[in-house]
Amino acid sequence: MTLPQLFFGYFAAVMIVLSLLVVTRTNPVHSVLWMLVLFFHIAGIYLFLNAEFLAAVQLILYAGAILVLFLFVIMMLNLREELTAKRSIGGWQIGVALGLSILSLMLLAINKFVQGPSGQYSIEAIRSVTHTKAIGGVLYTEYLFPFEVASLILLIAIVGAIVLAKKSKQQ
Amino acid sequence: MVPLNWYIGLSAVMFIIGVVGFLVRRNIIIMLMSIELMLNSVNISLVAFSHYLQDLRGQVLVFFIITVAAAEAAIGLAILVSMFRNKPEVHMDQITEMKG
Numbered sequence: 064m065t066l067p068q069l070f071f072g073y074f075a076a077v078m079i080v081l082s083l084l085v086v087t088r089t090n091p092v093h094s095v096l097w098m099l100v101l102f103f104h105i106a107g108i109y110l111f112l113n114a115e116f117l118a119a120v121q122l123i124l125y126a127g128a129i130l131v132l133f134l135f136v137i138m139m140l141n142l143r144e145e146l147t148a149k150r151s152i153g154g155w156q157i158g159v160a161l162g163l164s165i166l167s168l169m170l171l172a173i174n175k176f177v178q179g180p181s182g183q184y185s186i187e188a189i190r191s192v193t194h195t196k197a198i199g200g201v202l203y204t205e206y207l208f209p210f211e212v213a214s215l216i217l218l219i220a221i222v223g224a225i226v227l228a229k230k231s232k233q234q
Numbered sequence: 235m236v237p238l239n240w241y242i243g244l245s246a247v248m249f250i251i252g253v254v255g256f257l258v259r260r261n262i263i264i265m266l267m268s269i270e271l272m273l274n275s276v277n278i279s280l281v282a283f284s285h286y287l288q289d290l291r292g293q294v295l296v297f298f299i300i301t302v303a304a305a306e307a308a309i310g311l312a313i314l315v316s317m318f319r320n321k322p323e324v325h326m327d328q329i330t331e332m333k334g
Contacts, residue, residue, distance in 0.1 A: 071236045075244045082248050086255030091263045112285040129307045136311045155258040162254035169246040181288045201290045213301045220305030227312035
């Protein structure tokens, strides 16, 4: 086992344990905190794959904005009954069995993977101009229209969230 | 060198944990977090492919997926808040008004 494989083994094992912890905790605040640690490890994997800008974006957006939003809503709902309520629905064994069967199918399919042709953005080419500049070059030239559509999606999210969660006058 | 199969395997395992968490848990906040877990597993797979096929388009797609996941988390939580105002219940199997 070489050193990169050992690093990846640590990240993979810890990420699987953390995801299991996220979906099985009774207290939702504990779930959110385990998810925060998971996002740090995902950012570490992105750094491992030479994607520094995506690691920074992952930390800023996911850990810094989305999880804070989750924590606000959990603390606003303020449920004490959650600590003693039943965690799973009645037929949870079927769900777990379904998940395990799909996982075995996926793992069988992974072994048959054949790699396609390589693109032109090799690691050295990305490292010479920094990764941020390389992604910016692709994002603003070839993917300009999806970028503008993404800004419209964010506008819809802002307007929709306010419209849905606003208290009406008679409440 | 880490083989590409390991990254895809990790992504598959995390995705299935997210799917099982979504199907099995009663609390809606944990269900929304399982959706974020599924989206993150797909992000890992895309960045791994982008690294191994030496193409940047996978990472651009990850950028858009993170954007859409943020928008969807915000709207999902707004729906939860407005539903909670009607009936103070966060357990998905107790919300049965539209049944039958």
